[in-house]
Amino acid sequence: MPRDLRKPILELLSGSAARTMRVSSGLAVGSNMIWLLQAYLIASVVSGMLAGDSFSWTQPEISGFLVLGFTKVVLSYLSDKKAAEVADAIQDDLRREIIGLEASATGASFSFGAGATAALLIEKVALLRPYLLRYFPARIRTMVVPVVIVFIAFYYSWAVGVILLITGPLIPLFMALIGWAAQNASEQQMQEVSTMNDLLVDRVSGLVDIRLLNASRRVLSDFEIHAEELRIRTMAVLRIAFLSSTVLELFAAIGVALVAVFLGFSLLGEINFGSTGAPVTAFEVVWLLLLAPEFYQPLRDLSAAWHDRASAAAVAQDIHNWRDQVRAEIVRPTGRDGGAFLGLRARSLSVRRGEAVLKFPDIDIPDGSSVAIMGPSGSGKTTFLKAMVGLVELCSGELRSGDVVLSQTTIEIWRSRIGWMPQAPSFLNETLRYNVAFDETADIWPSLKVAKVDGVVSRLPDQDRTYLGENGAGLSGGEARRIMLARAVFASPQILIADEPTADLDRETANLIVESLNMLKRSGVTVIVATHDEVLARQMDQLIRIGGAE
Known part of the structure; x- marks a missing residue:
């Protein structure tokens, strides 16, 4: 069974956005319906001129036509304006959601890379705009305008009504047939865009290693393969879009031609059937001829925007998948409670990492002491430290320092009392002083001295x-x-938490960091480190070993 492709898109339209889109679509329908009245006035003028009426008789019709034309322009403008407002609001909301959630996570999601997330944020979200501006209003017009025209056609000529009923449904039928292929092609193209962006981010981050390993040719070959694959996916989508538009234009042209031929021969008296009542007059012939292209126009607009719908459905599915990703989210503050910090105590802590749940041992760290946390790679040492800092949410358990329990109401005061030294140094494109203190006027030299x-x-x-x-x-x-250590020290923490502070360092440099940590401990700071360094571990007052996931 084919999937309901509307559901992921419609999930993005809710509340005021849905109401505004209904108003926008109603205005678009009203704009189209005005043409029916304008066509009526044109038919009146033409039939009157054919009957020999003077030009002065046509003045009211011309004035009415101009007034209706101005009204049509205003309605069309308001419709486009409201649809554009909804499109901009949805894009802004989605981008704020993506940035906010990614900023609140302590790392990338487990199946969405940085490149894929950037593509979703910038390129893919923008593809919802054409759907809202073109496809959504065209779909509503298709549900209303052709039905009204068919009723008018049957009122004057059942034969014209039959022609429209036979040729009209061919267009949505063909759209349904190509819709499955279009959706599949769009999803594959979106996936290739994400893959290409992830590949680019990965290769740029490893550019130095690529050059050292003399792997430039192989990397360029990989890019060429993926670029060609993206080109093939994109051309597949465009082929479907152009094919559908061409065939549907053919159906519309055939339908209009059949109506014109029938009405022309009827007016000449060559065809004596097909009228609902009396034989059609010049007025009715002109009016129905003007209405015939308008019957197909919403269907043609819908088919032209079909690719927009397929792209929007693929993007909406990507957004749905992105929202379902498992992330390690940072604890967010909802208040500010204080209290005295004295050591650290953990009870029954567990943290979700992907599909696994990491459980950690109970610990009691006295105020002013030092602790080394050791365990094999992948056992969760870094996650344990991040839980202590409040960078990941706990599945269960309690973290307490003195009379302060880690929670959303205490997280601000908790982080202000804890210094964090990550394993991977990270800097802003600012001065060294700003990177340490986040303040260009601060004196950072005492912290630099502590960090050696x-x-x-x-x-x-x-x-x-x-x-x-x-x-x-x-x-x-x-x-x-050591600059990272100086940054942690600058805030005068009561607890310093360091993740692999001596990893990948020569013994001399590592000893400088060990000396700095011991100096902090002697000054009354509680020091907690995760490490594989046995030399560092022996300098600590307590050793805690942790295991793996359950």
């Missing part, structure tokens, strides 16, 4: 005013790690 990196900073071209760039240009791995 003041000598390094003093040798930089502009010392602490040196711009680092996002990659920490000018700093070695060990120096960057």
Whole structure:
């Protein structure tokens, strides 16, 4: 059974957006219906001229035609304006949702990469606009305007009504047949766009390694393969779009031609059947001839926008899949409660990571002591530390420091008392001073001295005013790690949590960090580190080993 492709799109239209789109569609229908009245006036003028009436007799019809034309323009403008407002609002809401959720997570989702998320945010969300501006109003017009025209046609000529009834349904029938192929092609194209973006992000992040390994040719070959695949997917979508438009234009042209031929021969007296009552007059012939193209126009507009609908359905499905991703979300504050910080105690902690649930041992860390957390890679050491900082939500359990329990109401005061030193250094494209203190006027030198990196900073071209760039240009791995320690120390934390502070460092540099951590402990700061470094672990007062997932 084919899927209901409207459901994922309509889920994006709710509340005021749905009401505004109904108003916009109603205005579009009203704009189309005005043409029926204008056609009536044109038929009156033409039939009057054929009957020999003077030009002055036609003045009211001309005035009425102009007034109706102005009204039609106004209704069309208002319809497009309201649809554009809904499209802009939906795009803005979706982009705020994506940015907000990604910013509140402590890492990328488990199946949506950074490139795919960026493609969804920038390229794919924008594809909802053509659907709302073109397809949605065209669908409503198709449900109303052709029905009214068919009733008018049957009132004057049942034969014309039959022609419209036979040729009209061929268009939606053909659209239904190509719809499945169009949707499938659009989904494949969207998936290839995401893959291409993820590939680009991955290769750019590893550009230095690619050059060192002399793998440029292979990387370019991969890009060429994926680019060709994207081209093939895109051309498949365009082939379906052009094929559908061409065939539907043919059906519409044949329908209008059949109506014209029948009415022409009827007016000449060559055909003596098909009229509902008396033989058709010049007025009726002209009016029905003007209405025939308008009968097919909403169907043609719908077919032209069919690709927009297929793309929007694919995007809506992508948004649905993105919302269903499992992420490690940061704890969000809902208030600000205070209290005294004394050590750290954890009871029955568990955190969800993907489909797995990590359970951690109960710990009691006295105020001013130091603890090393050890375990095999993948056992959840980093997740354990992030839980202590409030960077991931707990499935169960309680974290307490003195009389302060980690919760949404205490998270702000909790984070203000805890210093965090991540495993991977990260910098803003600002000065070193701003990267440490997030304040250009602050004095960061005491923190630099504690982190044993003041000598390094003093040798930089502009010392602490040196711009680092996002990659920490000018700093070695060990120096960057010590800048992260200085950042954590600057806030004067009562608890310092460090993730693999000595990983991948030579022994001399690692010893500098160990010395800094011991200095903090002697000053009364509670120090908690996750590490594989046995030398560092032996310097700590307590050792806690953790296992894996259940």
